[in-house]
Amino acid sequence: MSCDPTITVDGLxxxxxxxxxxxxxxxxxxxxxxxxxxxxxxxxxKTTMMRCINRVVKISEGKVVIDGTDLSTLSREGISRMCxxxxxxxPTDFSLTLKEFVSLGRSPYVTGWLWESDEDxxxxxxxxxxxxxxxYADRRLSELSSGERARALLAKGVVQEPKVMMVDExxxxxxxxxxxQVMEMLRDLAAKGFTIIMASHxxxxxxxxxxxxxxxxxxxxIAYGAPAEVVTSEAIKExxxxxxxxxxxxxIPYIIPTPPEDADEGDVRDA
Amino acid sequence: xxxxxxxxxxxxETKASLSKVRWRKKHVKQKLLIVLMTGVIGIILLFVYxxxxxxxxxxxxxxxxxxxxxxxxxxxxxxxxxEKIIFLLRMPRSVCVLCVGAxxxxxxxxxxxxxxxxxxxxxxxxxxxxxxxxxxLVSMTEISIGVVASMAVPVAAIIGAVAAFALTMTVAxxxxxxxxxxxxxxxxxxxxxxxxxTLIIYFNANDYVGIMKWMxxxxxxxxxxxxxxxxxxxxxxxxxAFLFSKRLNILLLGEDQAQYLGIDVRKxxxxxxxxxxxxxxxxxxxxxxxxxxxxxxPHVCRMIFGGDHRLLIPCSAIVGALVMLxxxxxxxxxxxxxxxxxxxxxxVIGVPFFLFLMVKEGRRYVM
Numbered sequence: 001m002s003c004d005p006t007i008t009v010d011g012l013x014x015x016x017x018x019x020x021x022x023x024x025x026x027x028x029x030x031x032x033x034x035x036x037x038x039x040x041x042x043x044x045x046k047t048t049m050m051r052c053i054n055r056v057v058k059i060s061e062g063k064v065v066i067d068g069t070d071l072s073t074l075s076r077e078g079i080s081r082m083c084x085x086x087x088x089x090x091p092t093d094f095s096l097t098l099k100e101f102v103s104l105g106r107s108p109y110v111t112g113w114l115w116e117s118d119e120d121x122x123x124x125x126x127x128x129x130x131x132x133x134x135x136y137a138d139r140r141l142s143e144l145s146s147g148e149r150a151r152a153l154l155a156k157g158v159v160q161e162p163k164v165m166m167v168d169e170x171x172x173x174x175x176x177x178x179x180x181q182v183m184e185m186l187r188d189l190a191a192k193g194f195t196i197i198m199a200s201h202x203x204x205x206x207x208x209x210x211x212x213x214x215x216x217x218x219x220x221x222i223a224y225g226a227p228a229e230v231v232t233s234e235a236i237k238e239x240x241x242x243x244x245x246x247x248x249x250x251x252i253p254y255i256i257p258t259p260p261e262d263a264d265e266g267d268v269r270d271a
Numbered sequence: 272x273x274x275x276x277x278x279x280x281x282x283x284e285t286k287a288s289l290s291k292v293r294w295r296k297k298h299v300k301q302k303l304l305i306v307l308m309t310g311v312i313g314i315i316l317l318f319v320y321x322x323x324x325x326x327x328x329x330x331x332x333x334x335x336x337x338x339x340x341x342x343x344x345x346x347x348x349x350x351x352x353x354e355k356i357i358f359l360l361r362m363p364r365s366v367c368v369l370c371v372g373a374x375x376x377x378x379x380x381x382x383x384x385x386x387x388x389x390x391x392x393x394x395x396x397x398x399x400x401x402x403x404x405x406x407x408l409v410s411m412t413e414i415s416i417g418v419v420a421s422m423a424v425p426v427a428a429i430i431g432a433v434a435a436f437a438l439t440m441t442v443a444x445x446x447x448x449x450x451x452x453x454x455x456x457x458x459x460x461x462x463x464x465x466x467x468x469t470l471i472i473y474f475n476a477n478d479y480v481g482i483m484k485w486m487x488x489x490x491x492x493x494x495x496x497x498x499x500x501x502x503x504x505x506x507x508x509x510x511x512a513f514l515f516s517k518r519l520n521i522l523l524l525g526e527d528q529a530q531y532l533g534i535d536v537r538k539x540x541x542x543x544x545x546x547x548x549x550x551x552x553x554x555x556x557x558x559x560x561x562x563x564x565x566x567x568x569p570h571v572c573r574m575i576f577g578g579d580h581r582l583l584i585p586c587s588a589i590v591g592a593l594v595m596l597x598x599x600x601x602x603x604x605x606x607x608x609x610x611x612x613x614x615x616x617x618x619v620i621g622v623p624f625f626l627f628l629m630v631k632e633g634r635r636y637v638m
Contacts, residue, residue, distance in 0.1 A: 080533030095578030
């Protein structure tokens with residue numbers, strides 16, 4: 001089974017409105033422990049794809065197979081043990097403590113009507129310790145900084161123990177230090193065997209930290225592969241409609257947007 | 272504390288952390304237990320105290336003794352005047368007060384979680400105005416045809432409440448079934464029904480006094496037959512809501528997040544909405560519309576006990592019951608021998624307390 005991909009998406013078609021598809025027959029496969037970034041402008045279908053994989057919306061065609069199981073054969077709870085989505089931020093307009101919040105991630109496994117088992121609580125506390133938020137356990141969510149909330153969200157995703165963890169713009173609200181911290185955490189999770197799909201707008205973080213990049217435009221995959229192969233100034237121009245320079249350092253491509261006037265210099269590569 | 276004695280070897284370190292976890296978990300359960308115990312003791316004391324109140328004076332000790340005799344003999348000694356008064360007149364009333372107080376508070380607590388709006392109370396789904404409309408209609412026809420049936424008002428109230436609720440639900444579902452759709456549909460249906468009520472009362476002003484008592488809320492003249500119905504109609508939904516408390520916690524995260532955690536959001540919401548409609552309908556059926564409890568008690572409890580519904584629902588039930596009983600004792604005694612409208616008394620007692628909490632906790636508090 002080790003050579004089979006963890007997640008296979010086959011011919012995925014979906015539209016919020018009839019006659020207009022937001023995803024047109026998407027196919028891809030991701031191996032266990034890989035971090036894959038979805039890149040694309042707003043409305044290209046990144047979040048929609050995550051919602052389709054998670055079955056929050058009903059897909060019109062195609063199938064999603066995780067770990068050999070077709071998700072359409074699973075109950076909602078079954079799906080929640082296979083994959084989950086970590087949102088960019090969480091509403092804080094309710095009075096749950098950090099620990100209560102992280103514990104909710106464990107709920108697909110909790111069999112009792114009310115309480116988590118001792119083993120569940122142990123996993124929850126250990127995960128919180130790993131993310132360095134255990135000492136905030138009894139603080140209310142609304143009292144935390146956005147960096148702490150980002151870690152809480154990841155911890156909640158981890159205690160859910162999904163095979164595939166989708167992360168929606170994990171660094172959107174964070175400053176540079178926390179952005180890098182979150183990306184390091186995602187890499188650690190991938191090393192532990194989680195397969196991670198991440199939507200992002202931060203091109204340079206993505207090329208630095210992800211194994212593969214998927215360029216999306218208008219609901220279709222434009223390119224999919226290692227950052228160095230996929231991220232070229234032509235591809236970026238096609239997807240985002242901006243002119244960029246791509247500079248390669250230690251095999252990692254970095255993207256520098258160029259103002260329109262010196263765009264004609266084209267693709268300058270230093271290596 | 273028993274360790275698993277199965278064949279698998281558990282590392283010492285894990286064992287130690289497990290026992291720590293167990294200790295912390297016990298701590299949470301102990302908190303719940305302490306709150307429940309204190310609450311129940313408070314309720315029993317206030318309950319006995321409420322039995323002493325009325326025109327016929329009974330001392331606290333005597334009331335306790337009478338209650339004990341009634342429980343031991345499965346009924347009152349018909350030769351003893353105080354026992355008869357306590358059993359036939361005062362006990363059913365106090366039982367109803369407790370159940371309705373707990374019911375309204377829990378209904379409010381669940382509604383606020385479902386709709387994620389702090390200004391929501393159990394009546395927002397049109398329950399109160401539907402019930403009021405049906406009661407007004409029945410009172411008018413009753414007077415005109417001269418038939419007085421004791422069951423007419425409660426039955427009408429329940430039918431009106433459930434019908435208005437069904438209408439609200441239908442409109443909300445058609446409009447997309449979002450949290451806001453329920454609020455808007457409820458407000459629209461309520462406004463329409465209240466307007467209809469006002470018009471009916473305007474054209475029949477002479478008969479208005481008869482239904483005033485119901486519209487202001489009152490626990491007078493309740494019998495054991497009523498108490499059984501109210502107790503069953505409130506306690507069962509409260510228990511069900513408590514069993515759903517884990518799911519309510521998840522629903523707080525929003526619809527998408529709840530689905531990622533394996534919850535069928537629409538189904539859960541529908542079940543809870545129907546449950547709340549039944550709960551609220553039984554609360555208004557005999558005693559009329561009593562505001563404030565359903566809106567404020569859940570906020571008070573969230574400020575004191577936090578937002579975890581496993582703790583919040585039992586606490587709301589207990590605090591709601593206590594506040595309602597205090598208000599009932601006050602409205603029986605303050606202007607004896609006449610009775611004050613309990614809805615107003617609840618607010619008079621509740622407002623200062625809530626203001627105090629808001630000033631103290633308001634900055635930190637989010638729903």
